[in-house]
Amino acid sequence: MPRIGGSIFKKRALALGLIMLLALVTVLGCGGGKTEKAETAKEEAPAQTEETEKPAKTLKVALLTPGPINDRGWNATAYQGLQMIKEELGAEIAYSEKVAPSDFEEVFRGYASQGFDVIFGHGFQFGDPAMKVAKEFPNTKFIITSTDISQPPNVASLGNSNLEQGFVGGALCALLTKSKIVGSVGGMEIPSIIAYMDGFKAGCKYIDPNVKPLISYIGNFDDAAKGKELALAMIQEGADVINHDADHAGLGVIEAAKEKGVMAVGAISDQNEVAPEVVVNSALSDLSRAYVLIVKDILAGKFEAKCVNYGIKEGTVGLAPWHNWEDKVDQSIKDRMNQLIEDVKNGKLNIADYVEKK
Numbered sequence: 001m002p003r004i005g006g007s008i009f010k011k012r013a014l015a016l017g018l019i020m021l022l023a024l025v026t027v028l029g030c031g032g033g034k035t036e037k038a039e040t041a042k043e044e045a046p047a048q049t050e051e052t053e054k055p056a057k058t059l060k061v062a063l064l065t066p067g068p069i070n071d072r073g074w075n076a077t078a079y080q081g082l083q084m085i086k087e088e089l090g091a092e093i094a095y096s097e098k099v100a101p102s103d104f105e106e107v108f109r110g111y112a113s114q115g116f117d118v119i120f121g122h123g124f125q126f127g128d129p130a131m132k133v134a135k136e137f138p139n140t141k142f143i144i145t146s147t148d149i150s151q152p153p154n155v156a157s158l159g160n161s162n163l164e165q166g167f168v169g170g171a172l173c174a175l176l177t178k179s180k181i182v183g184s185v186g187g188m189e190i191p192s193i194i195a196y197m198d199g200f201k202a203g204c205k206y207i208d209p210n211v212k213p214l215i216s217y218i219g220n221f222d223d224a225a226k227g228k229e230l231a232l233a234m235i236q237e238g239a240d241v242i243n244h245d246a247d248h249a250g251l252g253v254i255e256a257a258k259e260k261g262v263m264a265v266g267a268i269s270d271q272n273e274v275a276p277e278v279v280v281n282s283a284l285s286d287l288s289r290a291y292v293l294i295v296k297d298i299l300a301g302k303f304e305a306k307c308v309n310y311g312i313k314e315g316t317v318g319l320a321p322w323h324n325w326e327d328k329v330d331q332s333i334k335d336r337m338n339q340l341i342e343d344v345k346n347g348k349l350n351i352a353d354y355v356e357k358k
Contacts, residue, residue, distance in 0.1 A: 061085050061295065062111040063095040064104070065122045067222065067248050073268045074221065074247035078122040078145070080269075081291030088292055089299065104129035112137040118295060120145065120158075124192065131155050141298055145287060146192045152305040158294050160285040161311035162192045164344065166199025166245065167206070167351045168312075168319060169265050169283030171340055173241040174207035175333045176263055176280060183214040183234030185253045187221040187246040196245040196267075202354035206340075214239055218249050227252030228259075235260045243267065243283070254279060270320035280329065282320040290316045312344045 061082065069079035079095065086093045094116070096107050104126055111119050112133060119140060121130050124147035131151045134142045142155045149157045166184075173182040184200045186193040197215050204211045214237060216230040227249040231242050235256065242257045243265040244250035250267060251274060257264035258275045266274065266282030290310045297303055310316040318341055322329060343349035 059089065059091040059118070059295075059299065060114075060116040061091045061093050061118045061120070062116045063093070063120045063122060064099045064107055064126060065095070065097045066125060067098060069095070069097045071248040071251070072271055072274055073250055075122065077269045077285070077287045078120065078291070081288035082120070084288055084292050085295050089295060091295070101125060105133055108133040108142070109136070112140045116140060118143065118298060120291065122146075124190065127157070141303060143294060148307040150306045154305060156294075156303070156305050157307045158287075158290055159192070159307070159309050160287055160290055160316045161199075161309060162195035162245075162285070163199040163202075163351060163355070164311045164317045165267070165283050165285045166196035166201075167203040167354075168199075168317065168337075168341070169196075169243045169245075169267060170200035170203025170205075170213065171207050172203075172265050172281060172283070172319070172333075172337060173200075173213075173243055174204040174211040175336060176241045176265075176329075177211060177239075179238050179240045180208070180210055181212045181214065181234075181238040182241045182243070183216070183231065183237075183239040184243040185227055185230045185234075185246055185250070186215065186217045186244070187249055188219060189217045193217070193245055198355050199351065200243065200245075201356060202351055206349075206351075206354045207336075218246055221247035221249050224249050224252030224255070228256045231256035232260070235262055241265065266320070272320065272323045272325075276324050280325045281322060284316075284318050284320055286316045286318075290314075312341055 063078055063082045065075040065078050067075040069075050075097065082093050082095055085091045099107055108119060108129060117140060119142050121144045123145060127144045127147050127149045130142040130144050134151060134155045138154055140154060144157050146159055147157045182204065184197060186197055201213045204213045214234045218226045218230060227244065227246050231253040234242060241263045242253055244253040245267045246253065254264050254271065254275050257278045263280050264278045266279050268285050269282065271282045272279045293310065294308055312318060319337060340349065344351065
């Protein structure tokens with residue numbers, strides 16, 4: 001019995017010794033692995049490397065418009081530009097439409113306090129409120145369209161050449177007219193719209209000095225009924241091609257052309273879809289592309305607090321596609337318009353030479 005007992009004890013002792021040895025090896029082995037991994041992690045991912053691997057901060061861009069973004073004109077082109085900034089530059093975007101003047105400062109301040117990097121105010125009326133709020137947020141860029149304001153270090157203005165846009169519209173109307181009377185209805189009689197009308201008259205003169213341009217102003221950019229009324233009066237005077245630079249109110253001008261069966265030339269955006277049967281083409285002011293261009297400059301560190309203007313040379317002013325009018329309009333007219341735009345681009349045509357002296 002003792003021998004048996006002694007044998008059992010020896011076996012148990014041997015087994016216990018083996019277990020302890022294995023445990024010691026295991027502990028040593030595991031301890032070495034943990035230390036190696038920790039050191040490797042430190043070597044492979046030091047603090048500096050972790051910082052460089054963080055995703056770049058997403059640019060945040062906001063837009064304020066005075067009217068509805070579905071007006072197929074002035075406000076719509078701003079919204080389109082905002083969408084292009086999102087799609088092409090990967091920005092986070094937000095917008096407020098139909099903002100009342102009394103709310104301009106509050107909305108600007110709201111976006112700036114939320115960390116938006118760039119805030120567009122779409123229209124000259126946003127200028128003074130932007131300059132006031134901008135002083136509180138020096139790291140936010142405020143960009144106002146249709147004006148020439150600037151305020152260092154962070155307020156700039158952005159626009160397309162209204163004169164060039166009007167020139168394109170006037171030239172096309174002069175080429176299309178049979179009665180040699182054409183008309184253009186403006187929104188408010190403000191510098192940007194006056195410049196458009198100066199260009200419109202210059203375009204008519206360039207094509208045919210005998211073409212008579214009729215000009216009227218609505219007094220706002222929202223009253224489509226008034227726009228229609230003024231356009232009907234022009235048609236009554238003999239105008240057989242009608243144009244506008246009146247934003248939402250311009251839809252009334254096109255409605256008048258549709259009602260009376262005369263041709264229309266749209267403005268700002270491609271307005272053929274508004275009334276394909278009468279809208280032959282549109283004098284484009286592609287601010288949507290201008291929006292993208294200036295934000296690209298900001299990302300490249302090229303922002304300057306100044307007035308930035310684009311135009312025919314940059315491809316932000318020109319004509320829309322001819323759509324269903326492609327085969328209805330004489331090729332000679334299309335060629336003349338293409339040549340006109342090309343001549344402005346290469347400097348052969350100076351629009352200012354045809355603008356009435358005041």
